[in-house]
Amino acid sequence: MSVLVYTENWDGKFKKASFELISYGKAIAEKLGMPVYALAIGNVANDQLNLLANYGAEKIFHVKGDKVSKFIAASYTHAIAEIAKKVDAKVVLFDHNYTGRSVAPRLAVRLDAGTVSGVVALPISYAPFVVKRSVYTGKAFAEMQIDSEVKILSLMPNSFEVRENKVAASVETVDLDVADELLKAIPVRIEKIEGKIPLTEADIIVSAGRGLKGPQNWGMIEELAHILGAGTACSRPVSDEGWRGHDEHVGQTGKLVHPNLYIAIGISGAIQHLAGVNSSKVMVVVNNDPEAPFFEAAHYGIVGDAFDVVPKLIEAVKAFKSAH
Amino acid sequence: MKVLLAVSHVPDTTSKIRFVNNDSEFDKTDIQYIISPFDELVLTRLLEIKEQTNNLDITVVTVGGADVEPTIRKALAIGADDAVRVDAEAVDALFVARQIAEVYKNGQFDFVMTGKESIDFTGNQVGEMVAEFLNLPSVASAANLELNGNVATITREIDGGKEVVEVQTPFVTSGQKGIAKEPRIPNMRGIMMARKKPLSVVPAVAQGVHTKVVKFSMPQSKGACKMIPADNPAELVRLLHEEAKVL
Numbered sequence A: 001m002s003v004l005v006y007t008e009n010w011d012g013k014f015k016k017a018s019f020e021l022i023s024y025g026k027a028i029a030e031k032l033g034m035p036v037y038a039l040a041i042g043n044v045a046n047d048q049l050n051l052l053a054n055y056g057a058e059k060i061f062h063v064k065g066d067k068v069s070k071f072i073a074a075s076y077t078h079a080i081a082e083i084a085k086k087v088d089a090k091v092v093l094f095d096h097n098y099t100g101r102s103v104a105p106r107l108a109v110r111l112d113a114g115t116v117s118g119v120v121a122l123p124i125s126y127a128p129f130v131v132k133r134s135v136y137t138g139k140a141f142a143e144m145q146i147d148s149e150v151k152i153l154s155l156m157p158n159s160f161e162v163r164e165n166k167v168a169a170s171v172e173t174v175d176l177d178v179a180d181e182l183l184k185a186i187p188v189r190i191e192k193i194e195g196k197i198p199l200t201e202a203d204i205i206v207s208a209g210r211g212l213k214g215p216q217n218w219g220m221i222e223e224l225a226h227i228l229g230a231g232t233a234c235s236r237p238v239s240d241e242g243w244r245g246h247d248e249h250v251g252q253t254g255k256l257v258h259p260n261l262y263i264a265i266g267i268s269g270a271i272q273h274l275a276g277v278n279s280s281k282v283m284v285v286v287n288n289d290p291e292a293p294f295f296e297a298a299h300y301g302i303v304g305d306a307f308d309v310v311p312k313l314i315e316a317v318k319a320f321k322s323a324h
Numbered sequence B: 001m002k003v004l005l006a007v008s009h010v011p012d013t014t015s016k017i018r019f020v021n022n023d024s025e026f027d028k029t030d031i032q033y034i035i036s037p038f039d040e041l042v043l044t045r046l047l048e049i050k051e052q053t054n055n056l057d058i059t060v061v062t063v064g065g066a067d068v069e070p071t072i073r074k075a076l077a078i079g080a081d082d083a084v085r086v087d088a089e090a091v092d093a094l095f096v097a098r099q100i101a102e103v104y105k106n107g108q109f110d111f112v113m114t115g116k117e118s119i120d121f122t123g124n125q126v127g128e129m130v131a132e133f134l135n136l137p138s139v140a141s142a143a144n145l146e147l148n149g150n151v152a153t154i155t156r157e158i159d160g161g162k163e164v165v166e167v168q169t170p171f172v173t174s175g176q177k178g179i180a181k182e183p184r185i186p187n188m189r190g191i192m193m194a195r196k197k198p199l200s201v202v203p204a205v206a207q208g209v210h211t212k213v214v215k216f217s218m219p220q221s222k223g224a225c226k227m228i229p230a231d232n233p234a235e236l237v238r239l240l241h242e243e244a245k246v247l
C-alpha cells in the first residue's frame, strides 16, 4: 500500500508545485502509515528525479520512451494506472493544473476510484476520508467524503508548503507498452508564452482592469509584477477589448486563481471577477472610487489614482527588495 | 455529423448561497438557474460550425430531475436540435459521466463536448471521465475548435501556453473561454421552436457513487478592509511583509 504522487515535469524539470505535492503526499502517507512514491513520465535526467527524494519520496518511478514523450491524456492515464496498481496505491495525487485536470478524472474511471479535484488542505479526517474544496465560485467550502478503496485528489496550487524531508530513494525505470489506440489525440505543436509566470502557479498576481484606460498603460503593471516576481492578470473587458491576451483573463468565465497575494488595480470587483480570485490568501485593491465593491472583498485597500499610486508602489517595493 | 453536448444546470453566480439540513444541502429556494457559461460558449461554437458546414446535429444531454427542463429548453432555444434528460439527481461527477457515456452509446454520435467545468462545483471532471468510460481520446480545455471532415484541430490551454492537438472522430473535448466570442442568446423564434423540439427522458443506469458532500461551510469573514493612505504605499508593503506575511 502506498500514496502515489504524479510529479509533472516541464522539459525535464520539476517545479515547486511538484515538491509541494510530494510534501502533501508525505503528510498523508504518514497518517495512513504508508510510504509515498513519486511517478514521473517523459525524459527526465536522474539528478532531477533524485530531487524528489528531498521531500520524502522513497521510490521514484520513471516511465520513459517515445510513446510517452508527449502528453496525451489517454496514454498518461494508462501509465499512471499501471504504476498505481503495481504499488497498490490507496491515494493518488495530482496538481490541479491542466495536466491534472486531464488525467485525474480518467484515472478515476479506470481505477473505479472516488475523486475530488481542487482540494485546498490536508484531509480533515482519514477514516472516513474527508477533504475540503472550494465550491460555488469561492463563496463556500464543501467537505467531501470519499468512500472508495482508492482515492484520487488534485491539489490547488499554493495550498501546501514545501517541506524538506530527505530520504534515501531509489529510481526505478519502467518500460511500459502503450497501445497505439491510446495515442490518437496527437499534439502537433506547443506555443509557449515566454517570459511570463503562468497564473495557475504564480504566488503573486498583479491584475489590472478597465481603470487603466488602455493597453499602452500596462508598462507599470508589468514592472510591478516583474519586481515582485508575479504573474499578470486582467479583468474580462480588458481581454475582450484585446488590451491583454485571453490567457490573463481571470474570473468566473476565465481562470480561477489561488495565489498568496492578488493585487487588483483599477478593477471594480464585480461578482463574476471575484468568483475567480476570492480564494487568494490576501487581496489588495487600488481604485480611485472608494465605493468600488472590491473594497468589500479585499484585505488591504488604497483609494487613489492608479497612475499616481502604482509608480509609488513600485518604488516602495524596490526599496523593500533591496533591504531584504 | 452528430455531437452530444453535456449541459449543466447551475445557480447564477449572483445567487446568494445558503445551506440547509445542518449545512449538508444546498438551499435551492429563490435560486435562479442558468446554463453553465462554458457550456453556453461551446454550444455557440457548435452552432457556428453547424452554419458553416450545414452538417451538424446537436443533441444536448443533462442529468437531472424535471426541474432542469427550463435549462434544457433554453439550450434548444439557442439552437440545439434535440435533447435528452437522464432522470436522476446529479450526485457526483463519476455518476454523471457514466450516464452521458450511456446516452452516447445509445445514439450515433461522432463526438462529445462539455464545458470545461460547471460553475457550481468547478470540478473539471465530467468530460474526461466520459472519454475514459468510452475509451475515446480526450482533449481538455479547448480554446479553439476547427472541424475539417472528421478531423478536429483543437487549440487547448496548457500551463504556460497553448497546445494544438489533432484528433479524428470519435473524441471527447471540453471547451473553455475563447472557443466562441460571446454566448448566443435565444431569440423569439428560437424560443417558439424550442417548445416543439424533441426532449426525451431516459432512466439512469446503475453506477457506484464514491463521493458525497458531508458538510458545507462559509469562508471565515475576513474583517474590514484595512485602508492605507494613497501617498504611503510603503506602509502597504510593510503590512504585506510583517502582518500578512506574503512578501
Ligand SMILES: Cc1cc2nc3c(=O)[nH]c(=O)nc-3n(C[C@H](O)[C@H](O)[C@H](O)COP(=O)(O)OP(=O)(O)OC[C@H]3O[C@@H](n4cnc5c(N)ncnc54)[C@H](O)[C@@H]3O)c2cc1C
Residues within 6 Å of the ligand: A208, A209, A210, A211, A212, A234, A235, A236, A237, A238, A249, A250, A251, A252, A253, A254, A255, A265, A266, A267, A268, A269, A270, A271, A272, A273, A276, A286, A287, A288, A289, A292, A304, A305, A306, A307, B037
Ligand atoms: C456571465 C458573466 C460572466 C462574467 N465573467 C467575468 C470574468 O470571468 N471576469 C471578469 O473580470 N469579469 C467578468 N464579467 C464582467 C463583470 O461583470 C465586470 O463587468 C468586469 O469584471 C468589470 O471589469 P473592470 O473592473 O475591469 O471594469 P469596470 O467595471 O469598468 O471597473 C473599472 C474600475 O476602475 C476604477 N478606475 C477608473 N479609473 C481609475 C484610475 N485612474 N485609478 C484607479 N482606479 C480607476 C473604477 O473606479 C472602476 O472601479 C462577467 C459578466 C457576466 C455577465
